[in-house]
Amino acid sequence: xxxxxxxxxxxxxxxxxxxxxxxxxxxxxxxxxxxxxxxxxxxxxxxxxxxxxxxxxxxxxxxxxxxxxxxxxxxxxxxxxxxxxxxxxxxxxxxxxxxxxxxxxxxxxxxxxxxxxxxxxxxxxxxxxxxxxxxxxxxxxxxxxxxxxxxxxxxxxxxxxxxxxxxxxxxxxxxxxxxxxxxxxxxxxxxxxxxxxxxxxxxxxxxxxxxxxxxxxxxxxxxxxxxxxxxxxxxxxxxxxxxxxxxxxxxxxxxxxxxxxxxxxxxxxxxxxxxxxxxxxxxxxxxxxxxxxxxxxxxxxxxxxxxxxxxxxxxxxxxxxxxxxxxxxxxxxxxxxxxxxxxxxxxxxxxxxxxxxxxxxxxxxxxxxxxxxxxx
Ligand SMILES: *Cc1c(COP(=O)(O)O)cnc(C)c1O
Numbered sequence: 001x002x003x004x005x006x007x008x009x010x011x012x013x014x015x016x017x018x019x020x021x022x023x024x025x026x027x028x029x030x031x032x033x034x035x036x037x038x039x040x041x042x043x044x045x046x047x048x049x050x051x052x053x054x055x056x057x058x059x060x061x062x063x064x065x066x067x068x069x070x071x072x073x074x075x076x077x078x079x080x081x082x083x084x085x086x087x088x089x090x091x092x093x094x095x096x097x098x099x100x101x102x103x104x105x106x107x108x109x110x111x112x113x114x115x116x117x118x119x120x121x122x123x124x125x126x127x128x129x130x131x132x133x134x135x136x137x138x139x140x141x142x143x144x145x146x147x148x149x150x151x152x153x154x155x156x157x158x159x160x161x162x163x164x165x166x167x168x169x170x171x172x173x174x175x176x177x178x179x180x181x182x183x184x185x186x187x188x189x190x191x192x193x194x195x196x197x198x199x200x201x202x203x204x205x206x207x208x209x210x211x212x213x214x215x216x217x218x219x220x221x222x223x224x225x226x227x228x229x230x231x232x233x234x235x236x237x238x239x240x241x242x243x244x245x246x247x248x249x250x251x252x253x254x255x256x257x258x259x260x261x262x263x264x265x266x267x268x269x270x271x272x273x274x275x276x277x278x279x280x281x282x283x284x285x286x287x288x289x290x291x292x293x294x295x296x297x298x299x300x301x302x303x304x305x306x307x308x309x310x311x312x313x314x315x316x317x318x319x320x321x322x323x324x325x326x327x328x329x330x331x332x333x334x335x336x337x338x339x340x341x342x343x344x345x346x347x348x349x350x351x352x353x354x355x356x357x358x359x360x361x362x363x364x365x366x367x368x369x370x371x372x373x374x375x376x
Contacts, residue, residue, distance in 0.1 A: 011199065011347065018256045025246050028240075083133045155183045213228050303343065309372055
């Protein structure tokens, strides 16, 4: 089966095979492997040894995002309370807002649409209007619609206004460029094991400036979600040790995926592959008569959405089932206000797989009896 969803993504056989072992996470033979993963991730993020730390957490992307919010933004009713500005351009921005709200953190929702990236000037105006905003929370690649926010430019604006930033790079890390040492305003860049690094699900990571982590002790109001405690535990019991039981097989497999990523040429090579996937899909879908959700210039490399055909015979679950019979699995839900369907461009897939998927889409539409006018 070809998985074209934005995580968990299609993985290589050797990455999946690495799961088939028993490992004790506290075994001293495993420590160096785990330490190496942390250091490689820090380096990929543009972090510097001794200045930045890679802080892992068990679980899904939402968990590491919540941990970053709790750790770096003191709650509303606490001394030094922070306030998080979030440009609302998609489903994951909505989720970040909910995570913050439910953790008792103050937020300012900056209106936008999920069809375009936020302009750095809009962020600048919002920051100028409210000096109480301590942080900008930004989704780098908005997986709900496919747009990409300009994190380096938005970071520059935050820096200019003396504010901090939390970056949800869950569907961006490893594909879109990111350089922590050039973005000192960033408190945390967060991501997971199962997206652009092409590992299996189970782990989240935050890369953070050590000084900021040390200054954030006691903020989290949660033991499980406290990145300062993750840091302190590593200091106390070694960087090879984990707080609580990790999904150790997923971690081991992630190390293999990470080495493949590095040998391949890292971020620029991965971005080029995903970009080509997205281009073929965006153009090929139009050739089938489908209408992309985003204009070409807003289309990011991670996921391509199409409007559901306005045809009585189209029904999303039936389309997904017909595609699955042809060997291609896509999401059976959408995160947009308008009815769309989404096709992932990330994972261990290249142009051949995307062309195969386009053929399957043509077949599935025919099977459903959905006749589309061929695009000009
Ligand atoms: C996948 C994703 C997440 C996290 O999703 P989980 O299901 O919690 O792993 C967060 N943000 C973005 C932008 C994502 O693409």
